[in-house]
Amino acid sequence: MIQRAEQANIVGLRSKDFVKWVEENIDAPMKRGPGGALLDTLKGGLIGEFFNWAKRNSTWPLHFGIMCCAIEMAATSDPRYDVERFGVIYRSSPRQCDVLLLNGPISLKLRPAVRRLYEQMAEPKWVIAMGECTICGGPYYDSYSIVKGSYTFVPTDIFIPGCPVRPEALIDGFLKLSAKIKAERGGWVRTKKGRLVSAREGQLMDMQKGEYTYEVPQVRS
Amino acid sequence: MKSPKSEAESRRRKVGTIGGTVRPLIATIKQTLVTMPGINRLVPGGRKPVTHLYPYQKVELPLAYRGQHSIDWFKCIGCELCAKVCPNECIYFEFYEVEPTSEFLNPSRAQLDEMKKVIRRPAVDIGHCLFCGNCMEYCPTDAWNFTQEFELADYAREDLYYRADELRMPKENSDKEIVLINRIGEHPILEADVCIGCKKCERECPTRCIDMLDGPNDRKGKPIVIPEFDYTKCIGCQQCVDVCPVDCLHMEEIGYKDLEGFYHINLQGEVKLLEEQVEK
Numbered sequence: 001m002i003q004r005a006e007q008a009n010i011v012g013l014r015s016k017d018f019v020k021w022v023e024e025n026i027d028a029p030m031k032r033g034p035g036g037a038l039l040d041t042l043k044g045g046l047i048g049e050f051f052n053w054a055k056r057n058s059t060w061p062l063h064f065g066i067m068c069c070a071i072e073m074a075a076t077s078d079p080r081y082d083v084e085r086f087g088v089i090y091r092s093s094p095r096q097c098d099v100l101l102l103n104g105p106i107s108l109k110l111r112p113a114v115r116r117l118y119e120q121m122a123e124p125k126w127v128i129a130m131g132e133c134t135i136c137g138g139p140y141y142d143s144y145s146i147v148k149g150s151y152t153f154v155p156t157d158i159f160i161p162g163c164p165v166r167p168e169a170l171i172d173g174f175l176k177l178s179a180k181i182k183a184e185r186g187g188w189v190r191t192k193k194g195r196l197v198s199a200r201e202g203q204l205m206d207m208q209k210g211e212y213t214y215e216v217p218q219v220r221s
Numbered sequence: 222m223k224s225p226k227s228e229a230e231s232r233r234r235k236v237g238t239i240g241g242t243v244r245p246l247i248a249t250i251k252q253t254l255v256t257m258p259g260i261n262r263l264v265p266g267g268r269k270p271v272t273h274l275y276p277y278q279k280v281e282l283p284l285a286y287r288g289q290h291s292i293d294w295f296k297c298i299g300c301e302l303c304a305k306v307c308p309n310e311c312i313y314f315e316f317y318e319v320e321p322t323s324e325f326l327n328p329s330r331a332q333l334d335e336m337k338k339v340i341r342r343p344a345v346d347i348g349h350c351l352f353c354g355n356c357m358e359y360c361p362t363d364a365w366n367f368t369q370e371f372e373l374a375d376y377a378r379e380d381l382y383y384r385a386d387e388l389r390m391p392k393e394n395s396d397k398e399i400v401l402i403n404r405i406g407e408h409p410i411l412e413a414d415v416c417i418g419c420k421k422c423e424r425e426c427p428t429r430c431i432d433m434l435d436g437p438n439d440r441k442g443k444p445i446v447i448p449e450f451d452y453t454k455c456i457g458c459q460q461c462v463d464v465c466p467v468d469c470l471h472m473e474e475i476g477y478k479d480l481e482g483f484y485h486i487n488l489q490g491e492v493k494l495l496e497e498q499v500e501k
Contacts, residue, residue: 079271079272080271080272080273081272081273081275082272085272085274132309132348132349132350132351135348135349135378135381136346136348136349136378137349138309138349138351139308139309139351141309141310141349149378151378156378157376158374158375158376159348159374159375159376159377159378159381160373160374161347161348161350161373161374161381162352162371162373163350163351163352163353166371168275168280168371168372169371169372169373169374171275171276172276172371172372172374173374175276176374176375176376180376189376191375191376191377191380192373192375192380193375193380193387195377195380197376197377203376203377203378
């Protein structure tokens with residue numbers, strides 16, 4: 001059962017729905033037209049490569065600090081670990097961002113806000129779970145008010161364990177994210193243990209089969 | 222020192238070409254040269270660049286840094302004390318069947334029971350770990366270690382569950398010197414009236430500090446044996462407390478000087494604290 005306060009925070013149109021709408025109403029008629037074959041080759045060829053290069057070298061995260069890992073997030077952008085070397089520039093508005101950097105335990109009250117921020121970001125977008133609190137609740141794993149992991153309600157791409165995460169480890173996470181974006185065309189990326197996982201989408205727990213019984217705020221389509 | 226000007230006068234003053242363009246340009250060039258490799262020695266106030274080029278430059282971490290876990294399988298006795306002290310309960314134990322000639326069996330408690338060729342070794346959910354080092358501090362055999370590996374980021378939540386086999390320390394790094402220290406400061410205390418003399422604790426003890434002695438008769442008038450603990454050997458792993466079927470054992474802090482008088486503690490139920498011992 002969704003609470004009324006959560007219902008009020010729900011966004012009307014998902015960005016994925018918008019992409020789907022664009023594909024149905026703009027891309028499909030264009031492909032049916034005279035230049036359709038040319039469009040396909042351009043998208044799969046050099047232009048697609050260029051866009052991939054641009055995407056993986058400018059992963060702009062949202063400047064959204066939840067708890068103590070936000071201090072390490074700030075330390076990562078200081079002159080010593082100059083994270084802008086990799087095109088990581090913190091922005092204050094979700095409309096300008098590519099990466100939702102979650103750093104801290106997400107409480108049940110914050111969850112609809114985080115979901116709303118995620119929906120407000122434009123496609124393509126990725127989510128980084130930084131620190132154990134975001135990955136699975138951390139030391140508050142048996143608390144009544146903490147969500148057991150960001151991957152229960154937003155598709156999470158990178159999990160960075162640590163308490164808190166070192167600045168170098170965060171840089172490593174961003175580099176691994178760019179490696180994932182680079183592997184997007186192939187569709188598969190290798191984890192540290194050598195297992196193949198999908199490079200095109202983040203991990204989202206199936207609420208029907210998952211072990212957690214928390215409800216995800218449903219989005220009206 | 223310049224003479225102080227009035228506010229209105231300073232506002233009226235215009236910034237000229239030199240003040241507006243040339244001076245900032247000089248400052249910028251100077252700042253660039255100060256940290257430029259090769260030239261920074263010639264410029265007054267030159268210094269090294271502040272930025273640490275992480276992926277291309279090696280990170281120097283302190284030796285005590287707690288990164289990836291690594292467990293010395295020769296030293297570990299599978300007492301599960303680390304899982305008990307873990308604040309996040311992120312340590313799990315896995316069972317491995319080994320051959321009787323395996324070197325991991327020493328000093329494992331599996332050696333006590335020759336029918337059992339099973340060892341238990343810890344596995345960690347790194348996505349849930351606090352990296353607090355409690356497991357390392359309380360380990361009675363110093364089997365827990367932390368490496369300086371910090372690049373643990375991964376693409377899937379399942380891959381953060383590290384199995385015991387993946388956390389094993391390489392053979393070369395192990396010194397194979399076994400130490401047995403009670404770091405938790407607690408020892409098992411027996412309630413002799415409740416004990417039924419099943420000898421399970423004796424079988425479970427990894428250091429063989431339990432000896433079964435003749436005890437009082439039970440309710441039916443049948444004589445039983447009760448455990449006697451050698452507290453100088455006990456490492457406080459709580460295995461005897463866990464296996465006891467009638468809950469006649471519990472852990473308690475006792476003073477170090479009381480270690481020699483363990484007979485009194487067992488049979489008469491007297492527990493002397495350290496403060497009382499010092500007062501005498």
